[in-house]
Amino acid sequence: MPRTGVFICHCGTNIAGTVDIARAIDASRNFPGVVHADEYRYLCSEMGQDLIKNAINENNLDRVVVGTCSPRMHEGTFRKAAAEAGLNPYMLEVANIREHCSWVHRDIEEGTPKAIALLRAAAAKVALNDPLDSPELEVEKRALVIGGGIAGIQAAIDIAEAGYVVDVVEREPSIGGRMAQLEKTFPTLDCSACILTPKMVEAAQHPNINLITYSEVEEVKGFVGQFDVKIKMKARSIDPVKCTGCGVCYEKCPAKAPSEFEMGMTKRKAIYVPFPQAVPNVPVIDRENCLYFKKGRCQICAKECPPQAVDYEQQDQIIERRYGAIIVATGFDQLDPSSYGEYGYGQHPDILTALEFERLFNASGPTGGKVVRLSDGKPPKKVVFIQCIGSRDKARGMNYCSKICCMFTAKQAILLKEKVPDAKSYVFYIDVRTAGKGYEEFQRRAAEEYDVAYLRGQVGKIFPEGDHLVVHGVDSLSGKVVDIKADMVVLAAASIARADAPEVGRIVGINSDSYHFFNEAHPKLKPVETHTAGVFIAGACQAPKDIPDTVAQAGAAAVKAIGLLSKDVLKGEACTAIVNQAECSGCLYCEAVCPYNAINHIEIEERYHEEMHKRTVAEVNPSLCQGCGSCSVACRSGSINLKGFTNEQILAEVDAICLQR
Amino acid sequence: MAERYLEELTKIHDAVKQDLLGGRINLLLGWEKGHYWWQSRPLFAENEQDLERLTWDSFCAVNLSRYLLEELKDYQKIGVLVKGCDSRSFNRLLQDNMVARQRVVLYGLPCPGMLDYELLTATAEAELESIAEQNGIVVLRSAAGEKTVEREQLLLYKCRDCRYPDPVVYDQLLLAPRGEKEAPERYKSVTKLEEMPADERYTHWEKELSRCLRCYACRQACPYCSCRECFVEQDKPRWQGRAYQESENFLFHLVRAYHGAGRCIDCGECQRACPVNIPLQELNRKLIKDINELYGQFEAGLNADLEPPLLTYKPDDPAAFSEK
Numbered sequence: 005m006p007r008t009g010v011f012i013c014h015c016g017t018n019i020a021g022t023v024d025i026a027r028a029i030d031a032s033r034n035f036p037g038v039v040h041a042d043e044y045r046y047l048c049s050e051m052g053q054d055l056i057k058n059a060i061n062e063n064n065l066d067r068v069v070v071g072t073c074s075p076r077m078h079e080g081t082f083r084k085a086a087a088e089a090g091l092n093p094y095m096l097e098v099a100n101i102r103e104h105c106s107w108v109h110r111d112i113e114e115g116t117p118k119a120i121a122l123l124r125a126a127a128a129k130v131a132l133n134d135p136l137d138s139p140e141l142e143v144e145k146r147a148l149v150i151g152g153g154i155a156g157i158q159a160a161i162d163i164a165e166a167g168y169v170v171d172v173v174e175r176e177p178s179i180g181g182r183m184a185q186l187e188k189t190f191p192t193l194d195c196s197a198c199i200l201t202p203k204m205v206e207a208a209q210h211p212n213i214n215l216i217t218y219s220e221v222e223e224v225k226g227f228v229g230q231f232d233v234k235i236k237m238k239a240r241s242i243d244p245v246k247c248t249g250c251g252v253c254y255e256k257c258p259a260k261a262p263s264e265f266e267m268g269m270t271k272r273k274a275i276y277v278p279f280p281q282a283v284p285n286v287p288v289i290d291r292e293n294c295l296y297f298k299k300g301r302c303q304i305c306a307k308e309c310p311p312q313a314v315d316y317e318q319q320d321q322i323i324e325r326r327y328g329a330i331i332v333a334t335g336f337d338q339l340d341p342s343s344y345g346e347y348g349y350g351q352h353p354d355i356l357t358a359l360e361f362e363r364l365f366n367a368s369g370p371t372g373g374k375v376v377r378l379s380d381g382k383p384p385k386k387v388v389f390i391q392c393i394g395s396r397d398k399a400r401g402m403n404y405c406s407k408i409c410c411m412f413t414a415k416q417a418i419l420l421k422e423k424v425p426d427a428k429s430y431v432f433y434i435d436v437r438t439a440g441k442g443y444e445e446f447q448r449r450a451a452e453e454y455d456v457a458y459l460r461g462q463v464g465k466i467f468p469e470g471d472h473l474v475v476h477g478v479d480s481l482s483g484k485v486v487d488i489k490a491d492m493v494v495l496a497a498a499s500i501a502r503a504d505a506p507e508v509g510r511i512v513g514i515n516s517d518s519y520h521f522f523n524e525a526h527p528k529l530k531p532v533e534t535h536t537a538g539v540f541i542a543g544a545c546q547a548p549k550d551i552p553d554t555v556a557q558a559g560a561a562a563v564k565a566i567g568l569l570s571k572d573v574l575k576g577e578a579c580t581a582i583v584n585q586a587e588c589s590g591c592l593y594c595e596a597v598c599p600y601n602a603i604n605h606i607e608i609e610e611r612y613h614e615e616m617h618k619r620t621v622a623e624v625n626p627s628l629c630q631g632c633g634s635c636s637v638a639c640r641s642g643s644i645n646l647k648g649f650t651n652e653q654i655l656a657e658v659d660a661i662c663l664q665r
Numbered sequence: 666m667a668e669r670y671l672e673e674l675t676k677i678h679d680a681v682k683q684d685l686l687g688g689r690i691n692l693l694l695g696w697e698k699g700h701y702w703w704q705s706r707p708l709f710a711e712n713e714q715d716l717e718r719l720t721w722d723s724f725c726a727v728n729l730s731r732y733l734l735e736e737l738k739d740y741q742k743i744g745v746l747v748k749g750c751d752s753r754s755f756n757r758l759l760q761d762n763m764v765a766r767q768r769v770v771l772y773g774l775p776c777p778g779m780l781d782y783e784l785l786t787a788t789a790e791a792e793l794e795s796i797a798e799q800n801g802i803v804v805l806r807s808a809a810g811e812k813t814v815e816r817e818q819l820l821l822y823k824c825r826d827c828r829y830p831d832p833v834v835y836d837q838l839l840l841a842p843r844g845e846k847e848a849p850e851r852y853k854s855v856t857k858l859e860e861m862p863a864d865e866r867y868t869h870w871e872k873e874l875s876r877c878l879r880c881y882a883c884r885q886a887c888p889y890c891s892c893r894e895c896f897v898e899q900d901k902p903r904w905q906g907r908a909y910q911e912s913e914n915f916l917f918h919l920v921r922a923y924h925g926a927g928r929c930i931d932c933g934e935c936q937r938a939c940p941v942n943i944p945l946q947e948l949n950r951k952l953i954k955d956i957n958e959l960y961g962q963f964e965a966g967l968n969a970d971l972e973p974p975l976l977t978y979k980p981d982d983p984a985a986f987s988e989k
Contacts, residue, residue, distance in 0.1 A: 507980065587893055589761075589762075589763070589892050593761075596972065613739065640924045641892035641899075642899065
């Protein structure tokens with residue numbers, strides 16, 4: 005007969021407010037196998053844990069049920085306490101009577117019987133618990149960073165500085181990401197390239213960092229400490245060892261295509277580096293637009309290249325490598341505002357998104373750094389900025405605030421005034437949000453010193469009239485309808501998740517919110533962790549974010565990865581699957597559904613009619629198994645069971661809840 | 666028809682005799698006549714003498730592939746006569762790793778559809794003495810005289826909506842292929858059941874399943890039921906109560922049907938084997954229909970290399986539970 009102790013936590017009034025603790029204790033004493041029941045105000049406190057430890061020793065308990073918060077909060081705490089008192093930590097079960105009970109009921113008469121039922125289920129389950137051991141897993145001391153923007157670069161530098169090798173996989177031909185596209189950064193107006201380029205170079209030159217550009221992660225298998233990753237290196241058509249970055253090839257190339265880096269506002273060559281400070285400074289051939297690949301003729305780049313680095317025969321390559329930790333830093337996209345017909349985006353050359361407008365300030369941008377109208381090349385004298393295009397828009401866009409727009413709009417208005425001193429800016433806004441060090445001061449400067457007119461209200465329509473664009477809006481503070489004859493309109497289009505974020509999430513095995521931003525494991529306490537151990541997130545792939553926050557988060561993700569890599573072994577999952585090979589028919593459906601490649605098949609010998617017969621059965625590798633339970637669901641004969649969550653244990657819980665009142 | 670069967674039997678006999686005597690196979694799974702003229706039961710032929718009892722007629726409904734599960738333990742290499750459904754059953758077993766392809770020789774028999782004795786007697790309205798077949802017509806002979814009926818009207822339920830009379834996997838095709846057929850009425854009964862209000866549907870199944878004796882003949886005949894120990898017989902945990910009551914009957918049939926989701930090849934052996942005529946094919950067809958609607962058209966058993974939809978993950982799989 006088991007000797008189970010039940011301990012119920014008040015959690016202040018969190019539980020005790022909706023659960024009659026005394027009644028729950030009385031009921032617990034009558035559960036089969038329960039020999040001791042006690043309560044405490046905060047069981048997770050040191051005093052509370054001591055209460056459990058002492059009770060285990062005094063009453064010779066061999067099993068423990070704690071009625072507390074979710075096991076995700078404190079299962080580890082209580083298992084540790086049980087282990088300190090000499091029990092196997094897996095002889096403890098948590099009845100979640102807070103999130104599953106007291107927090108969802110208002111009435112003590114509703115909450116109490118439910119808490120008792122949950123405790124009874126846990127006591128029924130714990131009676132069938134067996135001691136379990138965790139396997140030890142080696143940690144591969146190498147990190148993978150997906151995405152080479154400022155988040156990925158910062159995380160890589162931090163990890164490399166701690167002494168671990170880190171690979172950065174970047175889809176584009178150069179690292180740098182969104183930050184490389186920016187002219188200046190708020191609130192200090194640092195030149196973006198001036199602060200980013202040194203970091204890019206540091207990453208490129210660091211002995212512990214490998215930049216794998218023009219490449220994508222194709223497959224991630226394995227688990228924390230041992231992720232097996234396939235990386236596709238797209239054929240660059242250039243030998244990076246021979247290439248000196250002289251640039252003759254793209255000077256001579258006759259084929260052109262819209263420049264992704266310049267938001268399509270200008271053309272690049274078919275052989276190109278995306279921007280002058282690109283790292284690595286090795287061009288790629290865009291085979292879709294290259295005349296040689298399209299028509300089989302040209303080869304000018306190969307003829308002109310002094311070190312003969314052009315290689316048309318290059319193929320895509322797959323790198324297979326093992327990593328201990330992964331940081332996802334895949335960044336964000338800007339919403340295409342074309343779907344908002346009233347703003348006329350795409351129908352007039354002087355209606356731009358903020359990122360397009362940003363490029364006009366840049367010396368290597370489409371206008372060579374001159375802020376001019378794309379329609380007639382004249383400097384704009386009146387510019388209207390419109391905020392929240394797609395952001396904070398329940399009906400047509402995203403519920404969330406894109407966070408960075410108020411600040412970059414103030415920045416662009418200031419930059420405009422400096423480039424075109426007689427220009428006047430108007431900003432249509434819903435609210436001006438400037439939380440951040442030095443942010444409020446910066447925005448006030450724009451309004452007070454740079455003559456930026458802030459109009460609280462929305463724009464209903466923009467239409468061309470002669471040389472101008474008439475912005476028809478409402479100033480809701482004065483209640484007046486405003487018509488502004490503008491030379492240019494800049495739309496603060498929402499920051500959105502990358503279009504392929506769901507696919508990246510699927511490959512890496514992390515989930516995302518309804519807007520496809522990756523989810524952190526806890527919104528407050530685990531901001532860079534994900535629900536997949538060993539995978540961390542940083543930057544705007546988690547939510548819209550400015551550069552300071554992105555860099556801070558990248559550092560935090562790096563610290564988590566370093567913490568992981570600094571261990572030689574990890575304690576693996578103790579709740580792993582186990583095959584009853586006598587019953588297993590060897591259909592191997594378990595092998596097909598296992599996401600961790602933890603199931604193999606082996607041949608066993610079996611006596612049948614006095615002869616030995618060979619037969620195939622499934623076998624679990626416990627160090628690979630993560631205890632997800634997919635296999636036990638796929639097994640029709642129940643021949644594969646999950647330790648700690650066996651069919652018997654789960655049925656005992658169901659029976660305890662359903663069969664007794 | 667009868668002459669055609671004789672002609673075909675000679676062909677089959679010649680082919681398998683050569684292999685059995687030549688040692689290419691150690692056992693032939695075929696059919697022989699049973700106690701009554703309207704029964705053709707499995708034949709396990711080890712030698713020429715056994716082979717003389719081989720038969721091929723309109724009553725060879727029993728799926729022989731299923732017998733491989735047991736016989737492969739005793740015989741190294743087995744020849745099996747397979748109709749369309751038997752060959753799809755073989756693919757089921759192959760995909761479930763229950764048989765080794767190289768230990769089996771499949772003799773393909775394109776099938777005209779098998780006759781239903783109960784339907785024959787019901788149509789004759791008298792005790793039948795014999796039948797004769799010619800050109801799609803069956804002559805029913807009884808003490809009351811002769812009655813001619815179209816053959817299509819007398820097929821077993823499982824044969825009526827058969828789409829693949831030709832074997833889909835074989836080593837030798839012994840007869841002329843018949844081609845794929847349309848089966849427009851395959852889901853007619855399922856659709857009717859789906860249209861019923863939930864309560865009415867429950868009452869319907871309550872009535873049908875109340876007859877179940879839990880003899881498990883359906884399971885024994887089924888090519889997707891190949892577990893070494895069926896959940897109904899397990900006692901740790903005891904999934905299936907032993908009591909003879911409706912709720913336990915429901916549990917058995919519904920769990921069994923779910924075990925066939927995406928795997929059932931719709932051979933209808935369960936229903937044919939059922940001694941109390943429970944329309945088990947409708948349970949299976951409901952799941953086939955659901956799988957097709959959720960994951961795209963999939964016919965289990967047609968190709969052993971195509972993984973069942975519930976064993977594969979595709980990024981565009983429907984997420985019916987999380988996306989509403």
